Amino acid sequence: xxxxSTPVLxxxxxxxxxxxxAVDDLxxxxxxxxxxxxxxxxxxxSLNPGETLAxxxxxxxxxxxxxxxxxxxxxxxxxxxxxxxxxxxxxxLLRLPEDQRAQVRGQRISMIFQDALSALNxxxxxxxxxxxMFRVHRGMSRRDATKKAVELMDRVRIxxxxxxxxxxxxxxxxxxxxxxxIAMAIALDPEVLIADEPTTALDVTVQAQIMELLAExxxxxxxxxxxxxxxxxxxxxxADKIAVMYGGRIVENALVHDIYRSPAHPYTKGLLDSIPRVxxxxxxxxxxKGMPPNLLDMPQGCAFHPRCPYRQDDCVxxxxxxxxxxxxxxxxxxYWREVFDDSRR
Amino acid sequence: xxxxxxxxxxxxxxxxxxxxxxGILLKKQVGAIKAVDGVSFDLRRGETLGxxxxxxxxxxTLAKVLMALERPTSGSVKINGREIANARGAELKKVRxxxxxxxxxxxxxxxxxxxxxxxxxxxxxxxxxxxxKGDRRRRVQELLEVVGLNxxxxxxxxxxxxxxxxxxxxxxxxxxxxxxxxxxxxxxxxxDVSIQAQVVNLLERLQREFGLAYIFIAHDLSVVRHISDRxxxxxxxxxxxxxxxVEIYDRPAHPYTQALLSAxxxxxxxxxxxxxxxxxxxxPPSPANPPSGCRFRTRCWKAQDICxxxxxxxxxxxxxxxxxxxxxxxxxxxxxx
Numbered sequence: 001x002x003x004x005s006t007p008v009l010x011x012x013x014x015x016x017x018x019x020x021x022a023v024d025d026l027x028x029x030x031x032x033x034x035x036x037x038x039x040x041x042x043x044x045x046s047l048n049p050g051e052t053l054a055x056x057x058x059x060x061x062x063x064x065x066x067x068x069x070x071x072x073x074x075x076x077x078x079x080x081x082x083x084x085x086x087x088x089x090x091x092x093l094l095r096l097p098e099d100q101r102a103q104v105r106g107q108r109i110s111m112i113f114q115d116a117l118s119a120l121n122x123x124x125x126x127x128x129x130x131x132x133m134f135r136v137h138r139g140m141s142r143r144d145a146t147k148k149a150v151e152l153m154d155r156v157r158i159x160x161x162x163x164x165x166x167x168x169x170x171x172x173x174x175x176x177x178x179x180x181x182i183a184m185a186i187a188l189d190p191e192v193l194i195a196d197e198p199t200t201a202l203d204v205t206v207q208a209q210i211m212e213l214l215a216e217x218x219x220x221x222x223x224x225x226x227x228x229x230x231x232x233x234x235x236x237x238x239a240d241k242i243a244v245m246y247g248g249r250i251v252e253n254a255l256v257h258d259i260y261r262s263p264a265h266p267y268t269k270g271l272l273d274s275i276p277r278v279x280x281x282x283x284x285x286x287x288x289k290g291m292p293p294n295l296l297d298m299p300q301g302c303a304f305h306p307r308c309p310y311r312q313d314d315c316v317x318x319x320x321x322x323x324x325x326x327x328x329x330x331x332x333x334x335y336w337r338e339v340f341d342d343s344r345r
Numbered sequence: 346x347x348x349x350x351x352x353x354x355x356x357x358x359x360x361x362x363x364x365x366x367x368g369i370l371l372k373k374q375v376g377a378i379k380a381v382d383g384v385s386f387d388l389r390r391g392e393t394l395g396x397x398x399x400x401x402x403x404x405x406t407l408a409k410v411l412m413a414l415e416r417p418t419s420g421s422v423k424i425n426g427r428e429i430a431n432a433r434g435a436e437l438k439k440v441r442x443x444x445x446x447x448x449x450x451x452x453x454x455x456x457x458x459x460x461x462x463x464x465x466x467x468x469x470x471x472x473x474x475x476x477x478k479g480d481r482r483r484r485v486q487e488l489l490e491v492v493g494l495n496x497x498x499x500x501x502x503x504x505x506x507x508x509x510x511x512x513x514x515x516x517x518x519x520x521x522x523x524x525x526x527x528x529x530x531x532x533x534x535x536x537d538v539s540i541q542a543q544v545v546n547l548l549e550r551l552q553r554e555f556g557l558a559y560i561f562i563a564h565d566l567s568v569v570r571h572i573s574d575r576x577x578x579x580x581x582x583x584x585x586x587x588x589x590x591v592e593i594y595d596r597p598a599h600p601y602t603q604a605l606l607s608a609x610x611x612x613x614x615x616x617x618x619x620x621x622x623x624x625x626x627x628x629p630p631s632p633a634n635p636p637s638g639c640r641f642r643t644r645c646w647k648a649q650d651i652c653x654x655x656x657x658x659x660x661x662x663x664x665x666x667x668x669x670x671x672x673x674x675x676x677x678x679x680x681x682x
Contacts, residue, residue, distance in 0.1 A: 058537040173628045203399040203400055203564065204399075204605065204608040204609050204610075205399060205605060205608045205625045207608065207610075208622065208624050209626075230537070231538075231610065232612040233609065233610030233612045234610045235612075236610060236612045236613055236617065237610040237611070237614070239614075256614045257614050260612070260614050271539060272612070274539065274541070275567065275612050276545075276568055276570065278594075281571060281590070284546050284550075285542040285571065286542065287539075287542035287543040287546055288539040291507045291539075292537060307539075
């Protein structure tokens, strides 16, 4: 795929060989006053149509920055992408000229954010903001676009959509606002939807509604979904496969059933072990010691080694590659075999 | 820990309404947000009572009233038999020493211009009888050690600590006056997943060491189950069900509790297709204008005419061993959180 001419974006209907979206050895760094922050250090993952990939990690793990790089919404500078490819239907988005990139953003790859209230513009009605998608990208008239907005609000199940289309964001509850965000994101039938902590700010009952809605929309349109979250419960509920991130790297990737049954990285194992369990009530919870790494001052070798119970001398000096654990899974731990055997008990 | 012994905190028919005004000059009350509307419970020495419910159910207002940060509209709150709802001045100060709070957000609840030593030692300014001036620094350092921080960091500022460490500072401040009760309002929800377990373990260790009683308010139902001896479920200003952790989680009797439990994602993908899930429709109604009778009836699949006419009281219902406020309460094992 090394061409010197500008790459051309394949059509929606292009027969796909290979994944819908593939991130390959992506690096993102930020120039700050304190130095260069390496937020993403060689992340690779892929997504097929109709598939749900969960990207799991805590704050600072690089999960959101990767997503922003895919969307092309990083502020550059201060951000810089020194290496890597983001291939959408085989075309590297990073080498695409901006006018073509804009054709992808929002239309073929779209995104929803954690905090719907700050993602929506408070001085425009929700109908105006949803219909903007059609006016700007499809050149529709105001009247037609508003009609489309009402249809979409129905589709994301906002009650009395026709009456509420002229309401402002503050007049909606948190769950309804997130539905409006989803309506905007799916307006142009994207092939990939990135959901960055879509339910973190919501109550569990509302979270269940939103996750159900996303699953339904995905079934209808066969879109690929990237779900960015820190919630092990949500992941277990909806994901097909998981990429666990720590310190800007993927430390483990696997199919969802495999990873919960037998994690092969000490960080994943630690997270799963620290979930409160009924049969262990009254006992101390397992806790990963220490704290997440400072991105300005990353530990040498494996980023997890200061907190790792499996640490050996070489972990401090050599960063582990993503070892193959099985045909569909990998773990970035020199001692994954021991972790794997321990977690199978 | 057993739930025996005399109650240290007694709450009876607690009501907190926030008036809604209209007009600028002649302010007229046009209604009220019924944030807490008739809540009763006991808390025993050394016990943890978990309070769960959706946002807007009144759990944080309840915490503020217990802390005497808000005056209740009516009802009574007694700590060791002493009424705090109408206490003032010196008397209020005295009872407050016994009940302290740990806040949700360790980033905004610590003053960035004060050193950690000053933050943790500030309660002694208000209650000098607890620690004489010359003794305070040593006490603060002891507290830092108790919560697992380095006592030498007493002169550092909050921004020099991580989120989990800041929450430990907040906990140390809560412990400073050696209270018997600590109200924890979402103490771990702002922390990273790998840090939450550390803080939960710390709270449990402190409880064992100091015989503390906790009111533990949280929306993470699995953490609440882990730490609580008893759990109360709130909906729209009412306590709809209260019982031991086993009663609430394994034999919930109120439809709302069942729906809430079933909505919690289980961190185990095996069998996720077969899992029963009750997805509630819509959002909770406004606490300014709650439905008549049972407040949950507008979203309840069991609702009948009686639910609109008669408010179900929180009492032990036939076939269930614990109190619930539903005319049609029946136990139903939904999921294992």
